[in-house]
Amino acid sequence: MTTAKRVYSFGAGKADGNKEMNDLLGGKGAGLAEMSSIGIPVPPGFTITTSVCTLFYKNGKRLPKDVLPAVAAALHKVEKLAGKRFGAARNPLLVSVRSGARVSMPGMMDTVLNLGLNDKTVEGLAEQSGDERFAWDSYRRFCAMFGDVVLGMKPQRKEDRDPFEIILDRKKEALGVKLDSALPVSALKELVAEFKAEVLQKKGIHFPDEPMQQLVAAIEAVFQSWENERARAYRRINGIPASWGTAVTVQSMVFGNMGEDSGTGVAFTRNPATGANEFYGEFLVNAQGEDVVAGTRTPQKISELAARFPEIAQQLEEARSRLERHYRDMQDIEFTIERGRLYLLQTRAGKRTGFAAVRIAVEMAEEGLVTPREAILRVDPSALNQMLRPVFDEGAKQRALASGRFLANGLPAGPGAATGRIVFFATDAEAWKEKGEQVVLVRHETSPENIRGMAAANGFLTAFGGMTSHAALVARQMGKVAIVGCEALSFDYEARTMTVATPGGPRTLSEGDWISIDGSTGQVIEGSVETTPSEVVQVLIEKKLHPADAPVYRQFAKLLEWADQERRLKVRANADLPDQATVAIAFGAQGIGLCRTEHMFFGEGKIGPMREMIVAETGRERRAALAKLLPLQREDFAGLFRAMGSRPVTIRTIDPPLHEFLPQDEKGVAELALATGKSAERIRARIDELRESNPMLGNRGCRLGISYPEITETQARAIFEAACDVADEGIEVQPEVMIPLVCERNELDHQAKIVRDVAAAVFAERGRALQYSVGTMIEIPRGALTADRIAETAEFFSFGTNDLTQMAFGISRDDVGPVLHIYLEEDIFEVDPFVSIDREGVGELMRIAVERGRRTRPSLKLGICGEHGGDPSSVEFCHQIGLDYVSCSPYRLPIARLAAAQAALRERAAGAGLRSRSPARIRLARAGPSAPPSTPPSCTPRRARPPRA
Ligand code: PEP
Ligand code: MG
Numbered sequence: 001m002t003t004a005k006r007v008y009s010f011g012a013g014k015a016d017g018n019k020e021m022n023d024l025l026g027g028k029g030a031g032l033a034e035m036s037s038i039g040i041p042v043p044p045g046f047t048i049t050t051s052v053c054t055l056f057y058k059n060g061k062r063l064p065k066d067v068l069p070a071v072a073a074a075l076h077k078v079e080k081l082a083g084k085r086f087g088a089a090r091n092p093l094l095v096s097v098r099s100g101a102r103v104s105m106p107g108m109m110d111t112v113l114n115l116g117l118n119d120k121t122v123e124g125l126a127e128q129s130g131d132e133r134f135a136w137d138s139y140r141r142f143c144a145m146f147g148d149v150v151l152g153m154k155p156q157r158k159e160d161r162d163p164f165e166i167i168l169d170r171k172k173e174a175l176g177v178k179l180d181s182a183l184p185v186s187a188l189k190e191l192v193a194e195f196k197a198e199v200l201q202k203k204g205i206h207f208p209d210e211p212m213q214q215l216v217a218a219i220e221a222v223f224q225s226w227e228n229e230r231a232r233a234y235r236r237i238n239g240i241p242a243s244w245g246t247a248v249t250v251q252s253m254v255f256g257n258m259g260e261d262s263g264t265g266v267a268f269t270r271n272p273a274t275g276a277n278e279f280y281g282e283f284l285v286n287a288q289g290e291d292v293v294a295g296t297r298t299p300q301k302i303s304e305l306a307a308r309f310p311e312i313a314q315q316l317e318e319a320r321s322r323l324e325r326h327y328r329d330m331q332d333i334e335f336t337i338e339r340g341r342l343y344l345l346q347t348r349a350g351k352r353t354g355f356a357a358v359r360i361a362v363e364m365a366e367e368g369l370v371t372p373r374e375a376i377l378r379v380d381p382s383a384l385n386q387m388l389r390p391v392f393d394e395g396a397k398q399r400a401l402a403s404g405r406f407l408a409n410g411l412p413a414g415p416g417a418a419t420g421r422i423v424f425f426a427t428d429a430e431a432w433k434e435k436g437e438q439v440v441l442v443r444h445e446t447s448p449e450n451i452r453g454m455a456a457a458n459g460f461l462t463a464f465g466g467m468t469s470h471a472a473l474v475a476r477q478m479g480k481v482a483i484v485g486c487e488a489l490s491f492d493y494e495a496r497t498m499t500v501a502t503p504g505g506p507r508t509l510s511e512g513d514w515i516s517i518d519g520s521t522g523q524v525i526e527g528s529v530e531t532t533p534s535e536v537v538q539v540l541i542e543k544k545l546h547p548a549d550a551p552v553y554r555q556f557a558k559l560l561e562w563a564d565q566e567r568r569l570k571v572r573a574n575a576d577l578p579d580q581a582t583v584a585i586a587f588g589a590q591g592i593g594l595c596r597t598e599h600m601f602f603g604e605g606k607i608g609p610m611r612e613m614i615v616a617e618t619g620r621e622r623r624a625a626l627a628k629l630l631p632l633q634r635e636d637f638a639g640l641f642r643a644m645g646s647r648p649v650t651i652r653t654i655d656p657p658l659h660e661f662l663p664q665d666e667k668g669v670a671e672l673a674l675a676t677g678k679s680a681e682r683i684r685a686r687i688d689e690l691r692e693s694n695p696m697l698g699n700r701g702c703r704l705g706i707s708y709p710e711i712t713e714t715q716a717r718a719i720f721e722a723a724c725d726v727a728d729e730g731i732e733v734q735p736e737v738m739i740p741l742v743c744e745r746n747e748l749d750h751q752a753k754i755v756r757d758v759a760a761a762v763f764a765e766r767g768r769a770l771q772y773s774v775g776t777m778i779e780i781p782r783g784a785l786t787a788d789r790i791a792e793t794a795e796f797f798s799f800g801t802n803d804l805t806q807m808a809f810g811i812s813r814d815d816v817g818p819v820l821h822i823y824l825e826e827d828i829f830e831v832d833p834f835v836s837i838d839r840e841g842v843g844e845l846m847r848i849a850v851e852r853g854r855r856t857r858p859s860l861k862l863g864i865c866g867e868h869g870g871d872p873s874s875v876e877f878c879h880q881i882g883l884d885y886v887s888c889s890p891y892r893l894p895i896a897r898l899a900a901a902q903a904a905l906r907e908r909a910a911g912a913g914l915r916s917r918s919p920a921r922i923r924l925a926r927a928g929p930s931a932p933p934s935t936p937p938s939c940t941p942r943r944a945r946p947p948r949a
Pocket of ligand 1: 596655779799800801802803804867
């Protein structure tokens with residue numbers, strides 16, 4: 001029996017793996033293998049696969065038996081290539097042990113550096129480097145890192161301090177030195193002994209000196225870090241399945257802290273914030289890699305590297321263009337200079353803002369580096385949200401600056417505008433957000449522990465760190481507004497204040513004060529500043545900006561133009577009012593997929609007659625109230641038809657439980673009593689009568705139209721009269737009347753008959769006939785299962801996946817919040833099924849309905865109008881099962897257009913659509929980039945109902 005290969009070696013221009021092996025080797029392992037193969041200088045090493053991680057967990061957190069022999073063999077190869085021996089007293093090999101998942105999870109998992117050091121090898125390192133101080137400094141760092149990561153001594157609570165830092169600080173205090181670098185060798189030696197004593201005291205074990213024992217423990221610890229709290233939170237936020245696991249890469253150490261001819265840096269082959277084609281990055285002289293990413297020292301710009309290390313700068317520039325041409329994508333690289341020699345430690349597709357993603361994709365296609373089709377596939381559809389987000393109103397910002405509210409400048413790491421109240425702790429950001437506050441997280445620096453708070457904040461501002469610091473990386477990934485490296489800030493966390501060295505002198509701000517940050521310019525402003533629509537919105541919706549003056553818009557439009565040429569799925573909008581329809585058209589809607597007529601009743605002057613209609617106790621009373629509603633609805637529908645021109649407009653008859661329209665307070669009761677001439681008592685009694693225990697499963701949807709046929713009659717009349725009015729204006733209207741919540745064909749027959757009878761009557765009255773269709777929502781499992789019968793009457797289906805999900809899971813969509821929270825936390829659900837279609841269950845019902853429906857009526861038109869219609873992974877699924885269109889809120893149309901094009905392209909690439917599995921599964925479950933942009937008022941809300949009594 002052959003066993004799977006567990007370990008993949010790389011180094012000296014060769015590698016067992018390659019860049020296609022991301023899933024098995026993780027991004028880091030695959031990148032190192034590829035770089036090694038194409039002759040980029042990387043220190044030799046090997047990668048233990050992600051499948052070992054899976055087995056490790058299956059085995060009760062033990063490494064499978066065949067892993068260690070493979071590790072030993074691979075280590076031997078590294079020894080040969082490096083010309084050093086692991087554990088040797090002379091010229092010892094030291095290694096780093098790092099995590100590496102399929103997609104990068106910056107800083108969420110653990111790393112151990114300088115592994116292999118002990119009291120013997122430290123002397124060897126001193127000899128080899130000719131620098132005793134460096135050797136002992138590396139040793140004390142290793143002991144602390146090993147203690148924290150492998151032996152679990154890292155503090156668990158935010159109030160606690162790292163035990164090794166406490167010892168270090170004590171030592172500095174005793175010697176009267178401020179900086180670590182001022183500690184003499186003797187002090188470093190003492191620190192090593194004290195760190196080990198701390199391990200013995202806290203953990204009851206001797207610090208392991210045997211290098212192989214260190215290595216095995218470190219590999220296990222890195223695998224275990226896949227399940228640490230930070231990594232789990234990150235996975236949840238980004239929709240990364242727990243089943244993927246991490247790889248572990250063990251690599252020969254190179255040192256950027258070997259003196260003034262050494263250094264370390266991080267760079268992007270293009271600007272990750274704006275997408276501009278410029279080499280963009282930072283480096284630190286005489287430092288280790290962690291120092292750049294941790295953001296604890298503000299590094300120098302890469303453009304300054306040439307002045308210090310001209311040859312290295314030249315080599316790096318060559319590596320930049322080589323890697324970009326090789327990967328045909330923007331790369332994020334890590335490098336180390338050890339005594340004047342350059343090594344690359346990592347290359348991966350660089351995280352970028354939505355702005356940068358679009359610009360890079362479009363420009364690379366224009367440069368001929370990728371095809372337009374590849375450009376389409378390069379942009380995460382959800383990232384388009386950022387381009388629709390507001391920016392600061394320039395006038396308001398200038399006024400704020402002129403009135404002395406400018407505080408400081410930092411590095412613009414995440415574009416956009418954010419205003420909120422200052423919080424200094426990530427946990428507070430979460431808690432305040434829960435209370436409904438808008439917050440900006442302000443800190444010295446952020447770390448992976450802060451991830452949930454960062455997701456909760458409108459934006460973040462840090463005092464330290466460069467454009468590649470943790471805060472900057474996370475901002476770009478989450479699509480958050482961020483400013484980093486704002487050195488004018490200093491903090492008193494105890495007092496929950498910060499002091500800003502402003503041009504006019506120091507200014508102190510406290511927790512809860514308002515602050516505004518411009519992530520496009522790096523300006524920090526006191527107080528809140530008004531925002532204005534984005535460039536795209538100004539061109540498309542407000543028509544205040546000419547495309548010629550809007551480069552961001554032009555790239556956005558170009559990408560979507562390419563996408564439109566590839567997609568098969570049509571896109572429609574969920575829109576209830578003419579202004580929403582206009583927005584929808586600007587964003588590319590090819591029709592309206594759902595007009596929720598009940599939303600119209602909340603409009604000016606309509607709720608009164610609507611309430612009269614509901615409390616009516618006889619058919620005559622109800623008709624009288626409906627007669628008042630008829631002209632109002634007719635006008636609404638006419639507005640929609642006019643706005644949409646010859647595009648199809650699906651109008652749904654009334655859906656939610658009637659009592660939701662009723663007054664919730666005494667004032668409303670009194671008004672209704674006055675309007676109807678009934679007593680307040682009687683009105684209250686009627687409201688009680690209408691109250692239901694489970695309104696979601698009660699008298700709603702077509703059941704209402706069946707209970708009160710005159711409602712459907714009136715709505716149908718309003719639709720057809722409006723259609724005739726608009727058709728008389730020369731517009732070719734295409735009404736589609738949709739009956740909600742059908743589970744049985746007879747229900748639809750009942751309602752369709754009313755609609756068709758009214759249509760015939762109106763056409764007879766108006767002396768003209770119009771094309772129209774009658775269809776239904778498929779949103780009850782029984783409806784899906786009996787789709788063949790329902791299709792005998794329905795001319796179209798629209799999947800109401802909000803209700804279909806609710807009923808397939810048996811979880812009320814109104815009450816799901818707390819359950820979902822736990823389920824996502826416990827990995828019971830990988831993603832929120834109300835956000836992304838559950839393909840196995842809800843998706844199966846949809847497949848069945850498509851298949852059975854089309855069997856009865858091959859011309860059946862199929863769409864979706866649940867919230868999932870704007871979710872990239874769900875759009876892909878809709879493409880795969882052969883729907884004709886997706887319908888979503890207007891501001892999500894660009895996402896749907898791009899996602900539909902990607903689905904078509906992937907299907908073509910896979911050769912068979914139903915088998916393809918998409919990277920679009922890597923998506924947000926609950927927060928962050930895939931949430932719609934702060935929704936303008938004209939957007940369709942998810943469920944715009946008055947609160948229940
Ligand atoms: C649905 O259920 O998916 C749907 C679109 O209808 P509503 O959200 O109005 O119930
Ligand atoms: Mg519904």
